[in-house]
Amino acid sequence: MSKQNRAFRELGPLVALIALGVFTAILNPRFLSIYNLQTLGKQAAIFGIMAIGETFVIMSGGGSIDLSPGSMVALIGIVSTYMIVHGIPVFIAILVSLGLSILIGLWHGFFVNKLKVPAFIITLGTLTIARGMAAVITKGWPIVGLPKNFVMIAQGDVVGFPIPVIILFTVLLITHFVLEKTVYGKHLRATGGNEVAARFSGVKVEKVRYIAFVVSAFLSGLVGIIVAARLSQGQPGVGGTYELYAIASAVIGGTSLSGGEGSALGAVIGAGIISLLWNALVMLNVSTYWHNVIIGAVIVIAVTLDILRKKSLARSK
Amino acid sequence: MEYILEMKNITKEFPGVKALDKVDFEVKDGEILGLVGENGAGKSTLIKIIGGIHIPSKGEIYVGGKKVVFNSPNDAFSKGISIVHQELNLCPNLTVAENVFLGMENLGEGRNNFLKTVDMKKLEEAAQNLLNRIGAQFSPNTLVRELSTAQQQMVEICKALARNPKMILMDEPTSSLSIEEVERLMKIIKELKKQGISIVFVSHRIEEVVGICDRVIILRDGKRVGTLEKDEIEENKIIKYMVGRDVELFPKHVERKKGELILEVKNLKWQKMVKDVSFKLHRGEILGFAGLVGAGRSETMQLIFGINKLENGEMFYKGHPYNPESPYDAIKNGIALIPEDRKLQGLILQMSVKDNIVIPSLRRIAKSGFVLDEIKEREIAKEFVNKLQVRTPSIYHIANNLSGGNQQKVVLAKWLVSKSDVLIFDEPTRGIDVASKAEIHKLMEELAAQGYGVIMISSELPEILNLSDRIIVMFEGKVMVELDNSKRNITQEEIMYYASGKKQLVNP
Ligand SMILES: Nc1ncnc2c1ncn2[C@@H]1O[C@H](COP(=O)(O)OP(=O)(O)OP(=O)(O)O)[C@@H](O)[C@H]1O
Ligand SMILES: [Mg+2]
Numbered sequence: 083m084s085k086q087n088r089a090f091r092e093l094g095p096l097v098a099l100i101a102l103g104v105f106t107a108i109l110n111p112r113f114l115s116i117y118n119l120q121t122l123g124k125q126a127a128i129f130g131i132m133a134i135g136e137t138f139v140i141m142s143g144g145g146s147i148d149l150s151p152g153s154m155v156a157l158i159g160i161v162s163t164y165m166i167v168h169g170i171p172v173f174i175a176i177l178v179s180l181g182l183s184i185l186i187g188l189w190h191g192f193f194v195n196k197l198k199v200p201a202f203i204i205t206l207g208t209l210t211i212a213r214g215m216a217a218v219i220t221k222g223w224p225i226v227g228l229p230k231n232f233v234m235i236a237q238g239d240v241v242g243f244p245i246p247v248i249i250l251f252t253v254l255l256i257t258h259f260v261l262e263k264t265v266y267g268k269h270l271r272a273t274g275g276n277e278v279a280a281r282f283s284g285v286k287v288e289k290v291r292y293i294a295f296v297v298s299a300f301l302s303g304l305v306g307i308i309v310a311a312r313l314s315q316g317q318p319g320v321g322g323t324y325e326l327y328a329i330a331s332a333v334i335g336g337t338s339l340s341g342g343e344g345s346a347l348g349a350v351i352g353a354g355i356i357s358l359l360w361n362a363l364v365m366l367n368v369s370t371y372w373h374n375v376i377i378g379a380v381i382v383i384a385v386t387l388d389i390l391r392k393k394s395l396a397r398s399k
Numbered sequence: 400m401e402y403i404l405e406m407k408n409i410t411k412e413f414p415g416v417k418a419l420d421k422v423d424f425e426v427k428d429g430e431i432l433g434l435v436g437e438n439g440a441g442k443s444t445l446i447k448i449i450g451g452i453h454i455p456s457k458g459e460i461y462v463g464g465k466k467v468v469f470n471s472p473n474d475a476f477s478k479g480i481s482i483v484h485q486e487l488n489l490c491p492n493l494t495v496a497e498n499v500f501l502g503m504e505n506l507g508e509g510r511n512n513f514l515k516t517v518d519m520k521k522l523e524e525a526a527q528n529l530l531n532r533i534g535a536q537f538s539p540n541t542l543v544r545e546l547s548t549a550q551q552q553m554v555e556i557c558k559a560l561a562r563n564p565k566m567i568l569m570d571e572p573t574s575s576l577s578i579e580e581v582e583r584l585m586k587i588i589k590e591l592k593k594q595g596i597s598i599v600f601v602s603h604r605i606e607e608v609v610g611i612c613d614r615v616i617i618l619r620d621g622k623r624v625g626t627l628e629k630d631e632i633e634e635n636k637i638i639k640y641m642v643g644r645d646v647e648l649f650p651k652h653v654e655r656k657k658g659e660l661i662l663e664v665k666n667l668k669w670q671k672m673v674k675d676v677s678f679k680l681h682r683g684e685i686l687g688f689a690g691l692v693g694a695g696r697s698e699t700m701q702l703i704f705g706i707n708k709l710e711n712g713e714m715f716y717k718g719h720p721y722n723p724e725s726p727y728d729a730i731k732n733g734i735a736l737i738p739e740d741r742k743l744q745g746l747i748l749q750m751s752v753k754d755n756i757v758i759p760s761l762r763r764i765a766k767s768g769f770v771l772d773e774i775k776e777r778e779i780a781k782e783f784v785n786k787l788q789v790r791t792p793s794i795y796h797i798a799n800n801l802s803g804g805n806q807q808k809v810v811l812a813k814w815l816v817s818k819s820d821v822l823i824f825d826e827p828t829r830g831i832d833v834a835s836k837a838e839i840h841k842l843m844e845e846l847a848a849q850g851y852g853v854i855m856i857s858s859e860l861p862e863i864l865n866l867s868d869r870i871i872v873m874f875e876g877k878v879m880v881e882l883d884n885s886k887r888n889i890t891q892e893e894i895m896y897y898a899s900g901k902k903q904l905v906n907p
Contacts, residue, residue: 264765264769264771265768267771268761268771269758279745279747281706282738283759283813284726284729284731
């Protein structure tokens with residue numbers, strides 16, 4: 083992929099995002115209310131952070147995909163709130179929960195790298211195990227009674243910007259830098275593009291994959307904490323199918339499912355599109371029964387269009 | 400009808416490149432036509448147009464005097480045209496028979512749709528017939544992944560024959576074959592000619608072209624620059640047309656001094672491929688490895704480079720025991736391997752030329768070891784693209800779109816950028832045109848003279864004989880003999896003798 087091409091990558095999704103926003107705003111001016119924009123921002127932050135993690139995993143190639151983010155959100159939300167209501171300081175609880183996320187990422191990496199279990203399978207295992215563990219810990223009940231300094235993480239804002247949005251931009255800034263400007267980013271692309279050649283070039287392919295899984299698990303855990311804070315409770319059932327939105331966001335944002343290509347910015351724009359669509363359907367009073375149908379259709383159309391666009395771009399040049 | 404295929408005014412443009420520029424091309428009935436030109440001259444592009452893979456931007460194609468338009472490989476098949484492509488295109492997970500009849504499982508009877516059942520018995524019988532026809536020795540139900548490159552090449556030829564062609568185009572079919580296998584292929588080609596099939600033959604080994612072709616067409620920079628009839632075909636004429644000037648093929652050998660011992664390996668063993676290999680490498684010398692394809696030369700080097708783990712034996716590098724965990728280790732120690740299979744092991748195809756060149760050296764180039772330094776990367780890539788004369792519209796062009804030989808140069812560049820003490824070249828000039836080959840040879844000699852330890856595996860005997868100071872001949876995983884070639888007095892026959900597994904030369 084040449085330089086010029088890569089700059090173009092996010093253009094299509096970005097135009098779609100803006101068009102969708104303008105369209106909704108015209109049909110319902112309430113869309114632009116501060117309150118709605120903040121809600122939208124929080125939702126986009128939740129999907130966006132997960133989508134960035136997913137992008138790392140998918141880019142690492144070899145058919146890698148992470149199916150665990152949704153369940154990770156539930157488990158880490160429960161683990162952190164459980165510790166907090168049992169008297170552990172918020173800060174420590176968060177650190178421990180994120181540490182646990184990293185361990186789960188390493189666990190995924192271990193199975194994929196050392197035991198050659200397909201990522202699809204090992205993360206599918208986590209999908210059910212993590213959600214199961216969340217239910218085991220709480221016996222199915224929500225964990226309530228969280229202190230204000232914890233719920234602030236999702237409910238607070240800085241000059242109108244919800245804290246989750248600020249977290250999203252911080253994560254985006256760091257991961258964008260990592261993917262575009264560092265040796266790791268190059269090695270990730272190389273591994274996804276041609277694992278054998280990458281290894282022959284001295285790229286530590288296994289380490290590259292470990293890091294990708296850790297990043298994804300860590301960011302899912304981070305989202306778990308944000309979601310718990312947003313709901314003011316630990317909910318074992320939260321986050322179902324989030325992984326699908328994370329994958330869809332990554333792909334809409336230009337990540338190639340065969341690995342080697344993708345960007346953090348694209349993932350966030352993809353997440354923006356999905357969140358905005360969700361929000362728009364509410365704003366436009368579309369019956370909730372239709373939401374999933376429409377979102378599914380849009381994902382298919384968006385990805386297909388993007389692929390066609392890339393094809394014609396390649397041909398016309 | 401004299402010409403079975405005629406093309407007029409063919410032009411093909413790719414983004415930033417005019418691969419073919421108003422080329423006329425014709426094939427006579429029953430001839431062996433040579434098609435030659437430098438890397439990137441447009442040979443493969445022309446062949447792909449005939450095969451319906453590329454559609455020309457301009458120009459016309461006539462088959463048997465009638466104008467045709469090829470939109471897909473099937474269009475070409477139906478007109479009796481088959482192709483053996485420059486890169487092998489087989490499915491390693493399928494058997495020989497399945498590969499040969501892929502896409503025509505019905506053996507050409509009736510329509511071939513998804514609901515038809517496949518009669519494996521018949522398929523294997525038919526495949527066996529084809530294998531017999533070219534004298535191949537393996538069974539049609541072998542998995543392709545178990546075959547050597549030369550055998551896979553034969554499968555490709557059977558695949559071409561399966562379509563009952565009037566004409567077969569072979570794009571560098573000999574580039575990965577050793578001398579005996581080449582001779583075998585030449586026989587097959589002559590046999591096919593007798594059976595009335597026209598052959599178009601592409602090769603960078605000019606002596607092969609001289610040896611077999613009835614006529615030669617030469618391309619340069621996408622234009623047809625010359626045609627030689629049977630009695631005019633001569634090596635230096637071909638080269639002059641190709642390059643536009645005279646080329647000194649094996650430049651005068653530069654004196655160099657054998658330096659200190661840098662690498663020593665003893666009794667290496669790995670699976671069935673490497674049984675017992677010992678040798679020493681000094682700074683300032685080129686150590687050539689000869690042998691048939693499958694003699695275990697590449698596998699030996701892959702042990703030294705840490706791709707596979709040693710099962711037995713010892714290695715010493717700069718006087719210390721050395722046992723690399725991974726290529727990363729080897730590279731860190733200063734050992735580089737330029738692999739033989741550029742698409743599989745050498746390149747990340749969808750990355751740019753620049754990214755491919757700098758990837759082993761990223762850490763060294765990067766600021767504080769992890770932040771990329773675009774400017775420096777660009778400078779380095781440009782320097783080596785110029786040095787090796789890689790033909791690419793820019794360093795941002797993706798590697799996949801370069802011609803085969805230019806891809807090979809990118810692989811070389813990538814390892815010359817990384818600073819190493821030992822350079823292991825595995826078939827360094829495969830698919831590279833004569834002029835660039837001479838460049839690369841010069842470069843290797845320079846590297847040795849500068850004190851690098853250079854190992855070269857090659858199936859091209861002239862290359863081995865002209866460049867190596869010492870020659871090791873391997874056979875079935877073992878070192879047969881080590882020959883001193885400092886006087887350049889070893890002969891082709893000697894090497895062939897040992898390479899076929901014979902022990903002692905009676906009359907040296
Ligand atoms: N798909 C493609 N997209 C863009 N450029 C291409 C593509 N295929 C070939 N080219 C360019 O067209 C030119 C001719 O390439 P071609 O592969 O025909 O050369 P060749 O004569 O077969 O060389 P070689 O001996 O190295 O195989 C080259 O400059 C190459 O970079
Ligand atoms: Mg070619």
